[in-house]
Amino acid sequence: MIYEDIRDNRTVSRLSRTCRFLWELGIPLLYKKFETFDINDDINHGRHTHYQSLSAFIRTVSNNQYLAKSVTEMSCTTSAFTKHYDREDLFRQYSQYDSALVGDVARRLGVPVSNIRMSSAALWGVSSRSSFAHQLLVCTLPNLRTLEFKVPSSSEGFNECLSIWAKNPSNRLWSLTELKIEEESISRRFNFADVQDIIRYSPNLESLSLKRCYSITADYDLDLRNLKSLRIIESRFHREGLFLCKYCRHLENFTYISFGPHWAMDRLPAEIVVALEPAKQNLKQLEIFHFSRDSPREQHQGIQSLRDFPVLETVTLNPGALSSSSDAPPHAASRSSIFVEKLPDSLVTLTLVNVSRDLFEDIRLFAQSATEGGAFPHLQAVSISGGPPDPRPDEDRPTFEHFNDSEWALLRAMFEGGGIEFECQSDWWHRLRSLCDMAA
Numbered sequence: 001m002i003y004e005d006i007r008d009n010r011t012v013s014r015l016s017r018t019c020r021f022l023w024e025l026g027i028p029l030l031y032k033k034f035e036t037f038d039i040n041d042d043i044n045h046g047r048h049t050h051y052q053s054l055s056a057f058i059r060t061v062s063n064n065q066y067l068a069k070s071v072t073e074m075s076c077t078t079s080a081f082t083k084h085y086d087r088e089d090l091f092r093q094y095s096q097y098d099s100a101l102v103g104d105v106a107r108r109l110g111v112p113v114s115n116i117r118m119s120s121a122a123l124w125g126v127s128s129r130s131s132f133a134h135q136l137l138v139c140t141l142p143n144l145r146t147l148e149f150k151v152p153s154s155s156e157g158f159n160e161c162l163s164i165w166a167k168n169p170s171n172r173l174w175s176l177t178e179l180k181i182e183e184e185s186i187s188r189r190f191n192f193a194d195v196q197d198i199i200r201y202s203p204n205l206e207s208l209s210l211k212r213c214y215s216i217t218a219d220y221d222l223d224l225r226n227l228k229s230l231r232i233i234e235s236r237f238h239r240e241g242l243f244l245c246k247y248c249r250h251l252e253n254f255t256y257i258s259f260g261p262h263w264a265m266d267r268l269p270a271e272i273v274v275a276l277e278p279a280k281q282n283l284k285q286l287e288i289f290h291f292s293r294d295s296p297r298e299q300h301q302g303i304q305s306l307r308d309f310p311v312l313e314t315v316t317l318n319p320g321a322l323s324s325s326s327d328a329p330p331h332a333a334s335r336s337s338i339f340v341e342k343l344p345d346s347l348v349t350l351t352l353v354n355v356s357r358d359l360f361e362d363i364r365l366f367a368q369s370a371t372e373g374g375a376f377p378h379l380q381a382v383s384i385s386g387g388p389p390d391p392r393p394d395e396d397r398p399t400f401e402h403f404n405d406s407e408w409a410l411l412r413a414m415f416e417g418g419g420i421e422f423e424c425q426s427d428w429w430h431r432l433r434s435l436c437d438m439a440a
Contacts, residue, residue: 003029031061033073061141073146077184144173148180151190176202183212186437189236191215196222209233215241224248231255234436237267242275251279255287257435269321273303280309287316289353289432305342312344313378316351319359337365340375347376351383353428357401367411371418381421384411385428 006012009030016026034057054076061068179202183190192215199208200222208224209231220243227248234257237244245251256272267275269288276283286306302323306312322338339362343350355363363384369375386402403411408424415422 028070031067031070035075036077068141069143071141072143075148077150143175145175146178147176150182150184173202177204178207179205180209189214210235220244227251229253233257245275246278249278250282252282253285257289269303283309284311285314288321289318290321307344309344312346313348318354319352337362339366340369345376348378349381353385355384355386357403360403360407367414371414379420382415383423
């Protein structure tokens with residue numbers, strides 16, 4: 001009960017050193033989760049950031065296997081400096097550990113120090129880019145379940161270090177079930193080929209998240225049969241990259257969000273849904289936001305149908321993902337909403353993002369079908385958000401036409417009259433911007 005009320009590791013450490021009994025209780029808690037930056041609420045409800053040396057932590061647990069067994073979660077930056085923590089004093093204080101670690105890695109691997117390269121820091125002339133792979137090489141964490149780290153695209157030694165690591169058959173992350181990999185810089189992307197070995201040698205992986213990566217020469221023949229959740233955010237995959245899904249027969253949750261300008265490498269919603277067909281008997285949640293652009297290629301982005309996914313319960317889309325140039329406008333008397341035609345009858349929750357005013361009639365028909373026609377018997381909640389905030393006068397961007405008050409009121413009355421929870425103008429744009437690190 002006492003340990004449950006302690007919020008900072010320093011106090012946990014002090015209490016655990018009181019006696020052997022408390023040591024056995026506290027140490028598993030103290031080493032259960034490691035974060036490069038530990039952020040806690042102080043007594044004044046402010047934010048306190050404490051840097052924890054990854055190198056020092058790895059050195060401790062690698063020399064004490066009983067501590068290594070306690071580690072189940074790690075959240076690390078691959079350098080001591082990132083865009084989130086502009087603390088030069090902390091950087092200077094702790095970067096020396098990373099430099100000292102390279103010699104330790106070389107000794108344990110039995111290779112020359114020169115074989116393990118680290119790029120120099122562009123800011124202060126000391127080594128800030130020693131990759132997380134260096135630490136993985138010197139430590140076995142037999143119970144690690146969650147791993148999250150930011151990888152620098154500019155690190156020269158990252159790929160080489162992973163190659164050395166992958167050649168050792170004993171380096172398998174058997175217990176790892178959740179893996180999140182993100183590029184440190186919001187203006188760059190890391191190569192998927194550089195991290196594919198971590199994915200390959202995590203045979204029991206259930207959740208994978210890739211943020212700001214690209215693929216050109218990667219090997220997509222990865223066995224992901226146990227994967228249940230896949231998130232791809234602000235990433236650039238060639239068509240072959242969709243082969244990641246070909247073994248994901250047990251996939252239950254899929255997210256694809258793209259805001260970038262490189263439309264030639266963005267995958268269209270129609271392509272994504274086709275790639276997900278091996279998982280159609282298990283997929284329960286589908287989330288696709290694809291920034292629509294005016295180009296011939298974008299006219300063919302429309303998903304043909306989601307009715308072949310029999311257990312799909314939660315769908316989040318921008319409506320452009322359903323429409324296509326082949327959708328001829330039907331006669332007014334026989335018009336049917338694209339949402340009625342293409343969404344599965346197993347639907348429980350629907351979220352539509354970036355909805356323009358010209359879609360009002362489609363949504364009204366969907367509401368009518370759901371509440372009066374019984375087309376979606378399991379539907380419980382509908383959330384609709386308009387487009388981005390209106391542009392400032394100095395911005396060269398057309399004003400987005402939202403629904404007017406009477407249209408919102410009519411939709412609310414229809415959905416809620418049928419016992420369906422309705423939310424309009426939700427802050428989904430804020431969520432999208434947060435996921436993609438876009439300025440407000």
